[in-house]
Amino acid sequence: MVRVRFAPSPTGYLHVGGARTALFNWLYARRHGGTFVLRIEDTDAERSSWDMVAGIVDGLRWLGLDWDEGPDVGGPHAPYFQSQRLDRHRELAERLVRDGRAYYCYCTADEMQRKRADAEGRGETWTYDRTCERRSADEIAALEASGTPRAIRFRVPPGETPFTDLVHGPIAFDNANLEDFVILRSDRQPTYHLSVVADDIDMAITHVVRGDDHISNTPKQVLLYQAFGVTPPAFAHVPLILGPDKKRLSKRHGATSVMEYHRLGYLPEAMVNFLALLGWSPGNDRELFSRDELVAAFTLEGISGGNAVFNPEKLDWFNQQHIARLSSAALLARLETRLEDAGLWTDDLATTRVGWILSVLDLLKPRVKKLDQLLDELRPFLVDDPEIDPSAAQKYLSSGEVRSLLDTLASALETVEPFGEATIEATLRATAERAGVKAAALIHATRVAVTGRAVSAGLFQVLVLLGRECVVRRLRRILNYTPAA
């Protein structure tokens, strides 16, 4: 039974790196019919609340990554806030002391810091000198009597700590490079190493899938598992996501919160698809995947070992592909809030005019990379009479001859039957020919008159969807239109 977890600290938002880690965990769980656990690592936090993790939860929900156990849904291993498991962590730390695997340390943090700084000054690396590991019983008694605060340090045994990493293969660390690390602070707060291991044991996690930056933490954790007499889970360390400058992705590289991408008009399925292929491959050249297809194809072995640079252009491409593939009905649902915000929504779009708007979306959706662009393309269809872009007018409406020809065209279109693509085109071309004007000139002028813009989808399709009445009205208004000087 596969049990994986995503364990973010509540920073307020889900960044793309975390999102991909969550995605890989989720994919692995779903692929194997396992359990995906959401656990909040807030050991340091004053208090934990649903509010603090709202940003992360929003991101996960938007991406469609649902969890089987977690803070809100509960589960057999609750609570899922690490801060609510502190007593358990303390108990475990004391147990290690009793078992002789850990010891009390009375050294102060200031002292440590000073020694560390000294060593650094000499260009050396400082590791804890085990002062407290060697204290005599008398010394300890005196320290205790004086009420000196004590931390608990793990006693790192000599030897080597190997573990198998599902993406990197076998990795081994010489314990000599590990110091006796603190597992319980002098204020009785557990440290990260203790908390993760304790919780992962308690929650029966079978596979730890997390960022590459944890690989050097892993031997310490493996040592803890061994001290607890528990077989460590399998590890899979996924490479980091880098910015274009090859540095770890951060705010200065632009949007790093997944919800920011939502705001920018990206589809969650595009984000998921893009993130999945960033550092993972199905082993062939396939690139476009739905969420379900990813689940079916996903393997931890397919994760590559090297870091990956975040490529926004490729994200755009995925988004464009997924927009084009989405049914127009689904697309309309995604657009509703945006249309409302833009003041373009009317209820008949969901009722009497739904067939019409779906046809419009069919026409427009292959042309855009983002939802905002789609909204923009939609505007001429949803407002009464769109404003005319001055530069477009200057380009195609500057000739008085062409402007008056638009009126002629309006009259012709008033009676053409049926009001269809082929008949409209024939009418327009005939009108242009009779006037001795190039058809292209009239086409462009018509586009500007009707949509207000120099570019649009295929003009004749646009005219059909706009409808005769609207087209005639918009053409006629040009008679009274005065182009800017």
Next chain:
RNA sequence: GUCCCCAUCGUCCAGAGGCCCAGGACGUGGCCCUUUCAAGGCCAAAACACGGGUUCGAAUCCCGUUGGGGACGCCA
């Protein structure tokens, strides 16, 4: 400084000894389609970091160098 990870086109990947004078995708350039802009189709430029081995044969295995990244906290 110490330890660890990584190394194929600008970017993301394929390649698990001969199928590779290296394949796909994004991006870039060109052409086609065309009423515009996209989309789509076709074509092009573009990489196995370097040096040693192993082997009949290496992008693929081993070692070293270089380069990049990460970790070295009583942060997570």
